[in-house]
Amino acid sequence: MTATERTRVVVVGAGFAGLNVVASLRGAPVDVTLVDQRNYHTFQPLLYQVATAALDAGDVAHQVRDVLRTNLNARFVLGRVVGIDLDARHVALADGDQLPYDHLVVAPGAVYHDFGIPGVREHAYVLKSAAEALALRAHVLKRFEEAARDPDAVDAGLLNVVIVGAGPTGVEMAGALVELFEHGMRSDFPELDVGRARVILLEALDTVMPPYTEATRAYVGKVLRARGVDVRLGAVVEEVTEDRVRLKDGSEIAYGTLVWAAGVRAHPLAEALGVELGRSGRVPVADDLSLPERPGVWIAGDLAGPVGAPPLDGGEGAYPQVAQVAIQQGKHVAYGIRAHLAGHPSRPFRYADRGQMAIVGRSAGVAELSPAWGGFRFTGLLGWLAWLFVHLIYLPGHQNRLRAFLGWAWEWVTYDRHARLILEPIDRDLDRAGPPPPRGTLGA
Numbered sequence: 001m002t003a004t005e006r007t008r009v010v011v012v013g014a015g016f017a018g019l020n021v022v023a024s025l026r027g028a029p030v031d032v033t034l035v036d037q038r039n040y041h042t043f044q045p046l047l048y049q050v051a052t053a054a055l056d057a058g059d060v061a062h063q064v065r066d067v068l069r070t071n072l073n074a075r076f077v078l079g080r081v082v083g084i085d086l087d088a089r090h091v092a093l094a095d096g097d098q099l100p101y102d103h104l105v106v107a108p109g110a111v112y113h114d115f116g117i118p119g120v121r122e123h124a125y126v127l128k129s130a131a132e133a134l135a136l137r138a139h140v141l142k143r144f145e146e147a148a149r150d151p152d153a154v155d156a157g158l159l160n161v162v163i164v165g166a167g168p169t170g171v172e173m174a175g176a177l178v179e180l181f182e183h184g185m186r187s188d189f190p191e192l193d194v195g196r197a198r199v200i201l202l203e204a205l206d207t208v209m210p211p212y213t214e215a216t217r218a219y220v221g222k223v224l225r226a227r228g229v230d231v232r233l234g235a236v237v238e239e240v241t242e243d244r245v246r247l248k249d250g251s252e253i254a255y256g257t258l259v260w261a262a263g264v265r266a267h268p269l270a271e272a273l274g275v276e277l278g279r280s281g282r283v284p285v286a287d288d289l290s291l292p293e294r295p296g297v298w299i300a301g302d303l304a305g306p307v308g309a310p311p312l313d314g315g316e317g318a319y320p321q322v323a324q325v326a327i328q329q330g331k332h333v334a335y336g337i338r339a340h341l342a343g344h345p346s347r348p349f350r351y352a353d354r355g356q357m358a359i360v361g362r363s364a365g366v367a368e369l370s371p372a373w374g375g376f377r378f379t380g381l382l383g384w385l386a387w388l389f390v391h392l393i394y395l396p397g398h399q400n401r402l403r404a405f406l407g408w409a410w411e412w413v414t415y416d417r418h419a420r421l422i423l424e425p426i427d428r429d430l431d432r433a434g435p436p437p438p439r440g441t442l443g444a
C-alpha cells in the first residue's frame with residue numbers, strides 16, 4: 001500500500017455483525033467492501049413469522065445497498081465467498097473474482113447442524129433465509145390444499161408438522177403454527193377438519209427453551225400444551241425418511257412437514273482460515289476478536305468461538321450465538337480497526353448481556369433481563385409487548401418497521417395472517433406460451 005492509498009477493509013457477510021462493522025466504520029479513512037451472497041440483510045429472529053404467514057418476506061429482509069446509502073466509504077459486492085488466502089491477503093468469490101484486503105472481517109454466521117442424522121438434509125426445512133421461510137410456508141399451505149382434495153391423507157400424517165428442537169426458534173414456530181391453523185386454515189378450508197392438523201415439537205433434552213430459567217421454561221411448556229402443541233421431551237431423532245421421523249426409542253412419527261431447529265454450527269468458511277476450530281466449528285479468537293497471529297484478520301458474530309470470556313454457554317468460553325453478541329462484536333471489530341489505524345492498542349471485547357426474550361404466541365411472551373438490567377422476568381402479555389418493542393427497534397429500515405408493526409396490529413385485531421400465499425420458484429410451464437396441451441384438456 002502506498003502512502004496515498006487508503007486502507008482496504010473487506011467484510012464477509014451482511015448479517016448483524018457485518019452490518020455493524022460497516023456502520024461503525026462510517027467516516028473512517030478506509031475503503032470498505034461488504035460482500036454477501038444475498039443482496040439483503042435477513043432479520044433471522046422474525047423468519048418464522050414469514051413461514052407462518054404473519055409477515056411478508058420484504059418485512060424481515062432489507063436490501064444492503066439501502067443500508068449503505070449513507071456510508072460514503074463503503075460499497076457492496078454481491079457474491080459468494082468460497083476461499084480466503086491469508087498469505088496473499090485476498091478473499092476468493094465463487095465467480096473467480098478476488099477481493100484484496102488490508103483488514104478482513106469474517107462474519108458469515110452459522111448454518112444448521114444435522115448432527116449427521118440420515119435424511120435431515122434431504123427432507124427437513126430450516127429457517128435461515130427469506131427464501132427458505134417462503135419455501136416452508138408454501139409447503140405447509142400446499143399440504144392443506146392436498147388434504148382438501150384427499151382428506152384420507154390426513155390420517156397418514158399429511159397435516160402433521162414435526163418441529164425438531166424446542167429452543168426459541170422451535171418454540172416460536174410451534175406457537176405460530178397452531179395459531180395459523182386455528183385462525184387462518186380453519187376458515188380457508190371449511191371442508192377440512194383442521195383440528196386434525198397437529199404440531200409436534202420434539203426435544204432431545206428434558207425441557208423446552210434450555211437457556212431460560214426454570215420458571216420461564218415451565219410457563220412456555222404450559223402455554224404450548226394449552227394451545228394444542230404436542231410437546232415431547234427426551235425425544236431423540238435417529239433417522240428421517242420422506243414421511244417419517246424415527247426416534248431412538250424405536251417409535252415413528254408420520255409428518256407432512258418437517259422443520260429442523262435443533263442447532264447450528266459455524267459456517268464452513270471457518271475451515272478456509274486453516275486454524276484449529278473449536279466446538280461446533282467456531283473460530284477461536286484473541287480477546288480483541290482478531291485471529292491470533294494474523295494481524296488485520298477479525299472474526300465476529302456466530303462464527304467467533306472462544307474469546308477467553310466467561311463460559312456463558314456452559315461450554316468452552318464462547319458467547320451465545322445470538323444477535324446481540326453479533327451486533328456488539330461487529331461494533332467492537334470496527335473500533336479495533338480504527339485503533340489499529342491510529343496506532344493504538346486494541347481493547348478486549350466485553351459482552352454487555354441485556355437478557356433474552358421469545359414469544360410463544362399471541363399475548364404470550366417471555367423476557368428475562370440480565371442482572372445488569374435488573375434481572376426482571378416478564379411472562380404473558382408484558383413479555384409479549386417487550387418482545388414486540390425490542391424487535392421493532394432492531395428491525396432494520398423504517399419501512400420494514402412500519403410494515404411489521406401494521407402487520408402485527410392487523411393480526412392482533414382480526415386474527416388474520418394475511419400472507420397465506422404459495423409462492424414458488426418460477427414454473428416455465430405456467431406463464432409462458434409453450435407447446436399446445438393435448439387435445440381435449442382445455443375447454444373440452
Ligand SMILES: Cc1cc2nc3c(=O)[nH]c(=O)nc-3n(C[C@H](O)[C@H](O)[C@H](O)COP(=O)(O)OP(=O)(O)OC[C@H]3O[C@@H](n4cnc5c(N)ncnc54)[C@H](O)[C@@H]3O)c2cc1C
Nearest residue numbers: 013015016017036037045081108109301302321322323326
Ligand atoms: C430462525 C432463527 C431465529 C433466531 N432468533 C433469534 C432471536 O430471537 N434472538 C437472537 O438474539 N438471535 C436469534 N437468532 C440468532 C441470530 O440471528 C444470529 O446469532 C445472528 O444472525 C448472527 O449474526 P452474524 O452476523 O454472525 O450472522 P448472520 O446474521 O447469519 O449473517 C451472515 C451473513 O453472511 C452471509 N454469508 C454466509 N455465507 C456467505 C458466503 N460464503 N459468502 C458471502 N456471504 C455469505 C449470509 O448471507 C448472511 O447475510 C436466530 C437465528 C435463526 C436462524
